[in-house]
Structure formats: C-alpha cells, structure tokens
Amino acid sequence: xxxxxxxxxxxxxxxxxxxxxxxxxxxxxxxxxxxxxxxxxxxxxxxxxxxxxxxxxxxxxxxxxxxxxxxxxxxxxxxxxxxxxxxxxxxxxxxxxxxxxxxxxxxxxxxxxxxxxxx
Amino acid sequence: xxxxxxxxxxxxxxxxxxxxxxxxxxxxxxxxxxxxxxxxxxxxxxxxxxxxxxxxxxxxxxxxxxxxxxxxxxxxxxxxxxxxxxxxxxxxxxxxxxxxxxxxxxxxxxxxxxxxxxxxxxxxxxxxxxxxxxxxxxxxxxxxxxxxxxxxxxxxxxxxxxxxxxxxxxxx
Amino acid sequence: xxxxxxxxxxxxxxxxxxxxxxxxxxxxxxxxxxxxxxxxxxxxxxxxxxxxxxxxxxxxxxxxxxxxxxxxxxxxxxxxxxxxxxxxxxxxxxxxxxxxxxxxxxxxxxxxxxxxxxxxxxxxxxxxxxxxxxxxxxxxxxxxxxxxxxxxxxxxxxxxxxxxxxxxxxxxxxxxxxxxxxxxxxxxxxxxxxxxxxxxxxxxxxxxxxxxxxxxxxxxxxxxxxxxxxxxxxxxxxxxxxxxxxxxxxxxxxxxxxxxxxxxxxxxxxxxxxxxxxxxxxxxxxxxxxxxxxxxxxxxxxxxxxxxxxxxxxxxxxxxxxxxxxxxxxxxxxxxxxxxxxxxxxxxxxxxxxxxxxxxxxxxxxxxxxxxxxxxxxxxxxxxxxxxxxxxxxxxxxxxxxxxxxxxxxxxxxxxxxxxxxxxxxxxxxxxxxxxxxxxxxxxxxxxxxxxxxxxxxxxxxxxxxxxxxxxxxxxxxxxxxxxxxxxxxxxxxxxxxxxxxxxxxxxxxxxxxxxxxxxxxxxxxxxxxxxxxxxxxxxxxxxxxxxxxxxxxxxxxxxxxxxxxxxxxxxxxxxxxxxxxxxxxxxxxxxxxxxxxxxxxxxxxxxxxxxxxxxxxxxxxxxxxx
Numbered sequence: 001x002x003x004x005x006x007x008x009x010x011x012x013x014x015x016x017x018x019x020x021x022x023x024x025x026x027x028x029x030x031x032x033x034x035x036x037x038x039x040x041x042x043x044x045x046x047x048x049x050x051x052x053x054x055x056x057x058x059x060x061x062x063x064x065x066x067x068x069x070x071x072x073x074x075x076x077x078x079x080x081x082x083x084x085x086x087x088x089x090x091x092x093x094x095x096x097x098x099x100x101x102x103x104x105x106x107x108x109x110x111x112x113x114x115x116x117x118x119x
Numbered sequence: 120x121x122x123x124x125x126x127x128x129x130x131x132x133x134x135x136x137x138x139x140x141x142x143x144x145x146x147x148x149x150x151x152x153x154x155x156x157x158x159x160x161x162x163x164x165x166x167x168x169x170x171x172x173x174x175x176x177x178x179x180x181x182x183x184x185x186x187x188x189x190x191x192x193x194x195x196x197x198x199x200x201x202x203x204x205x206x207x208x209x210x211x212x213x214x215x216x217x218x219x220x221x222x223x224x225x226x227x228x229x230x231x232x233x234x235x236x237x238x239x240x241x242x243x244x245x246x247x248x249x250x251x252x253x254x255x256x257x258x259x260x261x262x263x264x265x266x267x268x269x270x271x272x273x274x275x276x277x278x279x280x281x282x283x284x285x286x287x288x289x290x291x
Numbered sequence: 292x293x294x295x296x297x298x299x300x301x302x303x304x305x306x307x308x309x310x311x312x313x314x315x316x317x318x319x320x321x322x323x324x325x326x327x328x329x330x331x332x333x334x335x336x337x338x339x340x341x342x343x344x345x346x347x348x349x350x351x352x353x354x355x356x357x358x359x360x361x362x363x364x365x366x367x368x369x370x371x372x373x374x375x376x377x378x379x380x381x382x383x384x385x386x387x388x389x390x391x392x393x394x395x396x397x398x399x400x401x402x403x404x405x406x407x408x409x410x411x412x413x414x415x416x417x418x419x420x421x422x423x424x425x426x427x428x429x430x431x432x433x434x435x436x437x438x439x440x441x442x443x444x445x446x447x448x449x450x451x452x453x454x455x456x457x458x459x460x461x462x463x464x465x466x467x468x469x470x471x472x473x474x475x476x477x478x479x480x481x482x483x484x485x486x487x488x489x490x491x492x493x494x495x496x497x498x499x500x501x502x503x504x505x506x507x508x509x510x511x512x513x514x515x516x517x518x519x520x521x522x523x524x525x526x527x528x529x530x531x532x533x534x535x536x537x538x539x540x541x542x543x544x545x546x547x548x549x550x551x552x553x554x555x556x557x558x559x560x561x562x563x564x565x566x567x568x569x570x571x572x573x574x575x576x577x578x579x580x581x582x583x584x585x586x587x588x589x590x591x592x593x594x595x596x597x598x599x600x601x602x603x604x605x606x607x608x609x610x611x612x613x614x615x616x617x618x619x620x621x622x623x624x625x626x627x628x629x630x631x632x633x634x635x636x637x638x639x640x641x642x643x644x645x646x647x648x649x650x651x652x653x654x655x656x657x658x659x660x661x662x663x664x665x666x667x668x669x670x671x672x673x674x675x676x677x678x679x680x681x682x683x684x685x686x687x688x689x690x691x692x693x694x695x696x697x698x699x700x701x702x703x704x705x706x707x708x709x710x711x712x713x714x715x716x717x718x719x720x721x722x723x724x725x726x727x728x729x730x731x732x733x734x735x736x737x738x739x740x741x742x743x744x745x746x747x748x749x750x751x752x753x754x755x756x757x758x759x760x761x762x763x764x765x766x767x768x769x770x771x772x773x774x775x776x777x778x779x780x781x782x783x784x785x786x787x788x789x790x791x792x793x794x795x796x797x798x799x800x801x802x803x804x805x806x807x808x809x810x811x812x813x814x815x816x817x818x819x820x821x822x823x824x825x826x827x828x829x830x831x832x833x834x835x836x837x838x839x840x841x842x843x844x845x846x847x848x849x850x851x852x853x854x855x856x857x858x859x860x861x862x863x864x865x866x867x868x869x870x871x872x873x874x875x876x877x878x879x880x881x882x883x884x885x886x887x888x889x890x891x892x893x894x895x896x897x898x899x900x901x902x903x904x905x906x907x908x909x910x911x912x913x914x915x916x917x918x
Contacts, residue, residue, distance in 0.1 A: 022795065033673055035152075035257045039531055044524050046874060048222070049257050052248045077255035079152040084675030091672050095660055099652040099682065106645035113631045114638065125619045133612045137604065143586050143666040144600045 021061065028057055028067055031084050032074060041084065154255055155270050160188070160263075161253040165243030168220055168228055175217065175243035181268030185290050186215040188263040189239070190251055192223040193231035195259040201277035205238040212287060218242035221251055221259050264289055294359045297347035298436035301388075304340035304395075305430065307333045308423045315416045324409055331402060334415050337422065338399040341392045348388055348435055349379040358442040361385055361435035365448035369823055377459030378448060383583060383599075384435035386462060390579075391425050393466050394418060397474040397499075406495055413481030414474070421473055424606055432599050451824070451849050451856055457517040461510060468507025469540045469575035475499045475547070479568035480614060483621040488565055493555035496568070498914045500551055504544045505907030511537050512900035523859050523872040525793065525888035527896070530679050532587045535658045536578030539651055543571040546647040549640045556702055557637050561623035563644070569614045574651075576607040586662055632705040639697035646690040653682055684739055691746040691781065695753035698770065717756070721749040732790065743785035750778035769910030776902025783895040792889040797882040810834040811887060824849045826858075829873050833887065842871040846883075868893040 029043035034050040042050035053074075060070050074082050080091070160177050167173035180186055189205060191198040208214045218239035220228045225244065232239075245251055254263065264272035264286055272289055274282045311333035318324060348361070352375050357363045365382040366375055379385045398418040402411060475496050482488035514534065519527040528534065547567040554564045581587055584600030631638040657674045665671050695717065696710050725744040729736060754775045761767060794806050803812040814830040828845040842860040849856070859872045870888040 026793065026795065031675065039529075044522070048248075052252060055247070056249060056252055075154070077152070077154055077252070078257070079154050079671060081152070081671035081673050084673045085677045091664060091668075091670055094664075095656060095672075095674065095678065096682065098656045098660075099649055102652045103645065103649040103686070106648060110631070110638070110641050110645055113641070114633055116630050122619050126616050129615055129619065130612065133608050137608050139663055139666060140586070140604050141601065143662050144584060144604070146666050 024067065025058060025061060028061075028070060029054060031071075032057070033082050033084055035078065035082060152255055153273065155263075156273060158270055160265060160268050160270060161250075163243070163250045163253060165219075165245060165250060168218070168225060168242035168244050169232075169237075173241065175241045177268070179241070180217065180265055183215055183265070184267060186217055186265045187286065188217045188219060188254075188265060190219045190221050190245075190254075190256055190259050190261045192221045192259050193227040194223065195221075197277035198260045199235065201260055201279075202235050202238070204278040204283050206236050208283065208286070209238040212290070214286075214290065215240055219245050219250060219254075221245050222248045262286075293347045293350050293354075294356060294436045294438060297344045297351070298434070300340045300344035300347065301426070301430060301434070301436065304337045304344070305423070305426050307336050307340065308419055308426060311337070311419050312416070312423060315412070315419075318412070319416075324412055327408065327412065330412065330415060334398055334402055334419070337419070338392075338395045341388070341395045345379075345388050345392050348385055349376055352376060352379040352385075355446065356442075357444070357446050358438050358440065359435070360437040360439055363439055363443055363446050366446040367448050368445060370448070370454065373456070373459060374454045378453075380462055381453060381458070382435075382448075384429075384433045386466070387425070387429050387433050388435060389463070389466055390470055391422055391429060393470040394422050394425065394473050397471055398422070398477075401474055401478075401499070404495075407487070409485050410478070410481050410487055410492075410495075413484055414477045417477035417480045418473060421477065421610070424610065428602055428606055432602050451847070451854060452521070455517065455521060457513055457521075461513040461517060464506050464510030464513060465537060466510075468503045468505075468510050469537065469578060471503025471506065472500075472540060472544060472572045472575050474503075475568045476572035476614070479565050480617055483565055483617055483623065486621070486623075488561050488623040490555060490558045493551050493564065496551055497555060498911055500544060500548050500568075501907045501914070502911045504541070504548060505904045505911065507537070507541050507544065508900060508904040508907065511541060512897065512904070515900075516897055519893070520859055520861055523857050523886070525791070525870055525886075525890060527893075530654075530657065530674075530676050532658045533582050535654045536581045539654055539658075540571055540574040540578060542647050542651040542654065543567065543574045546644045546651075547571050549643050549647075553637045553640050559637060560641075562625075565623060566618060567644075569618060573607075573611050573614070576610065580604060580607050581658070634700060634705045634707040634710055636697060636700040636702045639693055639700055642693050643690070643697060646686060646693070649686060650683060650690075653679065684743070687781070688742050688746045691750045691778070694774065694777070695750045698757055698767075698774065699753065713753070713756070717749055717752045720752050721745055724748050724752075728786075732786075737789065740785060740789050744782065747778050747782035747785065751775065751782065754778060765913070769906045769913065771906070772909065773903045773906025776899045776904075776906060779895060779902065780899035783892040783899060786892045787890060787896065790889075790891045794885075794887045796885050797876055798885050799882045808835055809887070809889070811885070813885070829883065829885075831860075831871055831885075831887075833869055833871070835889075840869045842869060844871045844873045846873060846875060863894055865894045867891045 026043060030041050032042045032053060034040045034042045034045040034047060034053075036047055036049045037045045040050075042053050057070055060073070065073075071083050160180055162177045163175075164177070165175045167175055180188070187208065205216060209216055216238050218241070220242055222245070228242075228244075243250065251257075251261075254261075258275070260277055262274045262278060262282070263270050264274075266289075272285065274285075311330055314329045314333070318330075348359075350356075351359045351362050352366055353372070355362065355366060355368050355375065357366075361379075361382055361384045365385075366378045370378065380389045398415055401418075402415055406414075478492075478496055478499060479488070482492045511534075514537070515527045518529070519525075547564070550560055550564045550567050553560045580600070580603045584603050586600065631641065657678055661672055661674055696713065699710065699713060700706065722745065725741065725748050728744060729741060733740070754771055757767075758764070758771050761771075792807060792809075794804075794809060794811065796804055796806070796811070798804065798811070798813045800813055800816055803810060805811075810833070812832045812834075814832055816830065817828050819826050819828070824847045826845050826847045828843045831842045831844070833840045833842060840862050842862060844860040845858045847856045847858060848854075855875070857872050857874050859870060861871070862869045868888075868890040870890055872886045874884040874886070876882050876884045
C-alpha cells in the first residue's frame with residue numbers, strides 16, 4: 001500500500017516537474033532566433049538548425065543548466081542576435097532612450113501650451 | 120530660425136538617412152557571426168570517418184601551426200562546388216585540412232570522397248551536428264582557419280577565389 | 292495580346308500624367324485658375340487607363356498567359372481560379388499597379404466632390420506628381436507586362452501557403468488604407484500652398500482620413516487573423532517588421548483623426564494637423580520601402596532586390612524632402628486661440644497625440660534601429676516582443692485613462708469637477724469588476740494583468756456612461772463604437788495573454804494524455820487524396836472537465852513541388868478557442884508532434900478590430916450624407 005502511494009505521489013510530482021520544465025523549455029525556444037530562417041524563433045521553425053538547437057537546449061536543461069547559462073552559451077557562439085530580447089546594454093541604449101526622449105519633448109510642448117497666457 | 124536654414128537642415132538630415140540606408144541595402148545579408156574569432160577551438164573528440172581506430176581530437180589541432188577545419192556533407196551541393204578549392208589547397212599549397220562530416224551517412228560520405236577526391240588528413244564524424252554548434256556554425260559548408268588551435272578566420276558558404284586568397288594570405 | 296494593351300495603357304497614362312503636370316504648371320505660372328478642363332480630362336483618363344491596365348493584368352493571370360513575366364513567376368495552370376485572380380496583386384509588380392491605381396482612384400473621386408477650385412486643383416496636381424513618380428518606378432524597374440519569349444508552357448508560382456482566401460483580400464484592404472492616405476497628404480500640401488489650411492479644410496479632410504483609416508484597420512486585422520490560423524503556433528501578432536510597417540501609418544493616422552477634429556471644432560492646431568497629414572503618408576511610404584527593398588529579415592517580405600530598394604529609397608526621400616520643405620515655407624500662421632486649459636477636450640486630444648506619437652516612435656525605433664545598428668557597427672541585436680510589451684504597457688495604461696475622460700470633457704469650458712465626479716463613479720465600478728474577474732479566473736495575480744484589466748474596464752465603463760448620457764446618439768455613435776472596440780481589444784488581449792494554455796506532446800494513435808485540466812486522446816487518423824495534395828487528418832478529442840471538443844488538424848503533402856504544410860483545426864464557442872496543430876516528428880518515427888492551445892477571447896479580439904473599423908466606416912457614411 002505504501003509503495004502504491006509513493007508511486008502515485010511520485011507521478012504527481014514528476015508531472016508537475018515535467019510541465020514546469022516544458023514551460024521553461026518553450027519559453028527559451030521562443031526567445032531564440034532561428035538564424036537560417038526569416039525572423040522565426042526556433043520554437044516556430046522545423047528547419048534542421050532549429051531542431052538541432054532544440055535538442056541541444058533540451059539536453060542542457062536536463063543537465064541542470066539554467067536559462068541564463070544557455071543564453072550565454074548561444075551568444076558566445078552566435079552573437080547577441082540569436083536571442084530575441086535586447087538586454088539593457090550599450091548597443092540597445094538608443095532603443096530604450098529614443099522613444100522616451102520623444103515622449104518627453106511632446107509632454108514638454110503640451111505643458112508649455114497649457115501654461116501660456118491667453119492673448 | 121529662418122526658413123532657409125530649416126530647409127538646409129532638413130536636406131542634410133535626408134541625405135544622412137539616404138547614405139545610412141544605402142549602406143544597409145549594400146551590406147551583406149547573410150548573418151556573419153564572428154563571435155568565435157580569436158577564441159580557442161572548443162574541445163571535442165570524434166571518430167574518424169575512414170579509420171575506425173583513429174580519433175579526431177581537438178587537441179591535435181592546438182599543436183598545429185596552421186590548419187583548416189572544413190565542415191561538409193555529401194548531400195550538400197555547395198560543398199561539391201567548393202571541393203576543387205580544397206583539393207588545390209591540399210595539393211598545391213600543402214595545407215593541412217581537417218574535415219568535419221556534418222549529419223551525414225558514412226557510406227555516402229565515403230562515396231563522395233571516392234568520387235571527388237579526399238583533401239582531408241583527418242575527418243571527424245559529427246552525426247548529430249553537435250560539434251558544429253559548439254563551433255558556432257549554422258550550416259554547411261563553413262570553413263575555419265586555425266593557428267595553433269585558435270580560430271583566426273571563418274568563411275561561411277562555399278569557398279571562392281577571394282576566400283582562398285585570404286586563407287593563403289593568413290598562412291604567411 | 293492582352294499584355295500589350297496593359298503595357299500600352301501604362302505608357303499612355305504616363306503621357307497624360309506628364310501632360311497634366313505640364314498644364315498645371317502653366318496654370319500656376321499664369322496665376323490663372325480658370326482652365327481646368329484639360330486637367331480634369333487628364334485626371335479622368337489616367338484613372339481609366341490605369342484601370343484598364345490593372346484589369347488586363349488580372350486577365351493575363353486568369354488565362355495563365357505565361358508570356359507575361361509576372362504571370363510566369365507567380366502563377367500556375369492548376370491554381371484555382373480565385374487564386375489566379377488574386378495572384379495578380381499578390382506579387383511585387385502587380386501590387387505596384389494596384390498601388391498606383393488607388394492613388395489615381397482617390398484623385399478621381401476627390402475631383403468629383405464639392406471642393407473649392409483652387410484647393411481641388413492643387414490636390415490633383417500634387418497627387419499626380421505622386422502618380423508620376425511611381426509610374427516611372429514601375430515602368431523602369433517592376434513592369435508586370437514584361438514579356439518572355441518563347442512563351443513558357445507552365446508557371447512557377449505554386450506555393451500552397453499563398454493559396455489562401457484571406458491572403459487574397461488582405462492586400463487590397465491594406466492598400467486602400469495606407470495608399471489612401473496619399474489624398475489627405477496632397478490635400479494638405481494644397482491647403483498649405485494656397486494658405487487655406489483651416490477649419491474648412493478640416494471639414495473636408497475628415498472623410499479622407501477616416502475612410503482609409505477604417506480600411507487599414509480591417510487590413511491589419513485580416514493579416515493578423517491569417518497569421519493566427521495559418522502559421523499554427525497560436526500567435527496572432529509577432530511585432531514582425533512587416534506587421535510593424537502597417538501599424539506605423541495606422542498610429543499616425545489615428546493621431547491625425549484626432550488632431551483634425553481639434554482643427555475642425557476649434558480652428559486650432561493647424562501646423563500640427565498639416566504636419567501629421569504629411570507624416571502619415573510618409574509612414575506609408577516607409578512601410579512600402581521596408582517591405583519591398585530587401586532590408587528586412589522577415590517571414591513575410593517580398594522577394595528581395597536591392598536595386599529596386601535604391602529606387603524606392605530615393606523616391607521616398609525625395610517626396611519627404613519636398614513635402615516637408617513646402618510645410619516649412621508655407622507653415623500656417625499660429626492660431627489666435629493658443630491657450631489650452633488642462634481639463635478641456637482639445638487638450639486631452641493633444642495628450643492623446645503625444646502618446647500615439649510615442650507608440651509610433653517605439654514601433655519605428657524597434658523596427659529600424661537594428662537595421663541601422665548593423666549597417667554602422669556590424670553588431671546585430673534582436674528586438675522581440677518583450678521589448679515592445681515592456682516599454683508600451685505602462686504608457687498604455689495612462690493612455691487608456693486619458694482616453695476615458697477625454698470624450699467627456701467640454702470643448703469650451705474647463706470642467707475639472709465634473710471629471711472628478713465621473714472618476715468617483717467609474718473607478719469603484721472598474722475596480723470591482725476587475726478584481727472579480729481576476730479572483731474568479733486567475734490563479735496568480737500579476738500587477739501588469741491587474742492594471743491592464745483595470746484600465747480597459749475603466750475605459751469601457753466610461754464609454755457606457757457616455758453612451759447612456761448621449762442626447763443624440765447618431766452624433767457620436769462612430770466614436771463610441773470605435774473607442775469601445777479599442778477598450779474591448781485591450782481587455783481581450785490581456786485576458787488572452789494571461790489565460791492561454793499550451794500543451795506540446797508526442798503521441799501515436801490510441802494515446803491519451805492528461806496534462807493540467809485537459810485530457811487529449813488521439814483517436815484515429817484518416818487520409819484523403821486531392822488533385823495536388825495528400826492529406827492526413829488526426830482525429831483528436833479534447834476533454835476539459837465536462838466539455839468535449841473534437842479537433843481534426845492535418846498535414847498536407849503537396850506534389851509539385853514537394854512541400855509539407857500543417858493545417859490547424861480551430862473550434863470556438865466565442866469565449867474560448869480550442870486550437871490544434873500537428874507536425875511530423877524528427878525525434879520519434881511513429882509518433883507525431885502535437886500542439887494544443889487553449890485560447891480565451893480570441894473571437895473578441897477579431898470582433899474588437901471590426902468594431903474599431905466599423906465606427907470609422909459609420910462616420911464616413913454619415914459625413915458623406917451630410918454633404
């Protein structure tokens with residue numbers, strides 16, 4: 001009886017672990033660009049390269065590597081372009097700053113208009 | 120500000136945008152990741168294609184002054200096109216060429232070499248393509264130039280005259 | 292034979308166009324705006340010639356006349372008739388003919404409306420310059436009537452993914468949209484040049500802004516819907532550069548609609564409205580350039596040709612330079628009523644514009660920056676959805692808040708206290724509704740989710756309130772519907788983003804898996820054979836508590852050329868979509884890869900987009916009838 005309960009608990013726990021792993025795996029797949037495709041992630045692609053990468057990432061996750069390590073590995077070999085999210089670094093600074101600058105200019109102009117004296 | 124100046128500034132901005140996008144249009148579209156240049160070749164050990172008892176060990180490459188690592192497959196058509204260049208590099212320039220047979224059937228690979236010639240001193244079987252990924256390759260053919268195990272040049276796609284000249288340049 | 296007629300028609304339209312411009316310049320120099328007969332005649336002829344050209348192109352496709360390059364490259368005798376026809380505009384050259392035809396159509400229709408002679412003259416003049424530029428581009432680099440000799444027996448164009456009804460109608464809607472903005476562009480230049488940019492300009496412009504905008508909205512919605520059911524990954528918007536290319540003119544045009552209303556009601560904001568009118572069409576041109584020139588890396592882009600790219604780039608920059616130069620020289624004088632009290636409708640529209648331009652700049656920077664960075668420094672970065680979501684979300688919430696109160700403000704009186712009163716009504720209702728939804732349906736609470744629901748519900752509540760307190764509904768019906776559509780769109784997007792579920796598994800026939808609350812059973816497979824493909828259907832039963840849904844996704848194998856496609860199976864009860872797709876497995880030979888998605892409120896996303904468009908269409912009909 002004890003053995004039976006143990007097996008049930010094991011399956012329940014492992015199914016949770018697997019589904020959590022599944023989510024993480026898909027999350028990473030969606031974040032890695034398929035370099036030989038046009039704009040797709042390896043999640044969305046069935047090209048050889050995408051499949052190879054998916055196998056490799058799956059293996060690395062099973063070996064206990066975390067998300068950050070996997071991205072670092074891929075970036076060290078393929079460059080920043082392979083990961084879809086622009087982190088906050090020197091290259092992507094303009095990406096974040098430019099629109100904010102434009103918003104602030106707009107806001108400033110409106111503020112001035114609001115505080116003008118009526119003619 | 121006088122209108123004249125505004126228009127001049129507008130004109131200059133437009134010209135700058137034009138030049139910028141012209142550069143974009145003329146730039147190379149294939150992604151050329153150069154992350155691995157300057158780095159030491161990653162470690163791997165693979166079985167040799169032609170000799171079951173021999174292993175292709177990445178450490179061997181560290182010992183060589185100058186070598187080329189060429190990723191190829193029998194099913195890859197551009198590989199057939201670049202093959203004569205490889206044969207020339209081996210025969211005429213005595214360059215040590217190591218092959219990485221990528222996701223191929225050994226029988227087909229051997230037949231390919233029988234038909235077109237074997238420029239390789241050693242050939243590692245990368246059945247799953249895992250070593251290629253370690254090298255930062257994403258297709259076939261790709262060619263790496265190594266100096267004492269360090270990657271100093273990478274050519275993506277089939278070799279051509281320019282690439283071969285560059286390689287010979289680097290050998291000096 | 293038909294090809295020659297089409298080609299001839301193009302050449303003649305070029306000649307008439309040149310003649311029109313020549314006569315117009317003569318009129319301008321003589322300062323004598325009396326003789327419009329020639330110009331009208333030319334304008335009408337150009338339209339009919341271009342129409343003939345386009346129709347002959349369609350004819351060539353329909354009869355599979357492969358002596359014509361465009362037909363050869365993009366069609367095939369075995370294509371079903373509808374796709375032969377839609378193939379005419381589904382390729383670069385054919386779509387450029389449609390592009391120019393629409394430029395001409397808008398000019399043709401506009402010339403028949405009641406507008407002062409001088410304004411009409413200049414609008415037609417500027418529009419015909421646009422037509423000239425694009426005609427030259429077409430004839431020199433992308434002529435669909437180029438001939439091949441000897442005539443091939445069969446065509447090359449048999450990509451099954453492109454044979455889709457939605458893909459057939461999506462381009463015309465897009466084009467009527469973003470090419471349609473050319474008219475208000477020309478009309479704005481006309482207004483500037485004749486110093487007639489004011490309230491009466493805005494009254495006429497209103498129709499010519501809202502109509503293309505509505506059609507563009509539908510075009511974008513169609514594209515998104517196609518991506519959803521065709522690409523098979525459950526997504527509908529990817530911030531893909533080509534999608535962004537259509538979103539940018541849409542955002543600019545939305546800002547323009549609102550700015551124009553301020554000019555219409557209060558005779559203010561002339562410069563800004565004029566600038567936006569020019570800028571919107573420039574965004575359309577930018578989109579055209581990005582998609583056709585080969586700079587983009589996208590699933591979607593037309594076949595790349597950098598030579599063509601240089602032409603388009605030069606054309607667009609030329610148009611940009613001259614239109615902005617005219618704006619600088621002929622900028623409307625500052626209006627007399629310069630002050631903006633904060634709690635007044637015109638001010639809130641200004642704020643709306645500020646936010647919309649911000650959104651536009653985010654999309655613009657996100658799309659164009661990686662390209663430029665790569666060209667300058669050789670470094671490549673990727674801009675994915677997380678960038679857009681992170682930077683847009685907080686601003687979207689504040690935007691929704693302003694959008695809720697703006698329409699309730701008066702045009703002429705500042706009424707802070709009324710709005711505070713409104714807030715005290717809206718806020719508690721929205722909070723209660725949002726919290727009920729969150730605690731009922733969601734396991735985990737994310738601050739972004741809470742804010743997203745709160746602000747979209749707030750907007751919807753404010754619209755219902757506005758609706759109830761309307762004295763004459765027909766007056767503001769268009770606005771109410773469109774705004775409501777926007778509110779429900781944001782609401783549906785958030786619910787969908789946080790409540791969607793996805794299951795991936797490898798299954799063989801007879802397998803049953805239980806993951807989360809779903810049981811998926813792979814019941815059977817059956818095969819059918821059609822004329823040019825074989826199809827294998829998987830019959831699946833998905834059980835969710837008591838509910839059972841049968842889904843039949845398939846894999847198709849086409850024979851000429853050999854190509855595999857995955858066809859999704861989607862069933863909806865209008866609240867939730869059950870979405871299923873299958874793929875052959877690379878890893879395990881007997882099993883197939885199965886993808887199941889549980890997608891709430893997808894239907895409401897499509898409905899919302901239709902509502903937004905419908906509000907605009909209602910408004911344009913009302914405006915037309917008022918004339």
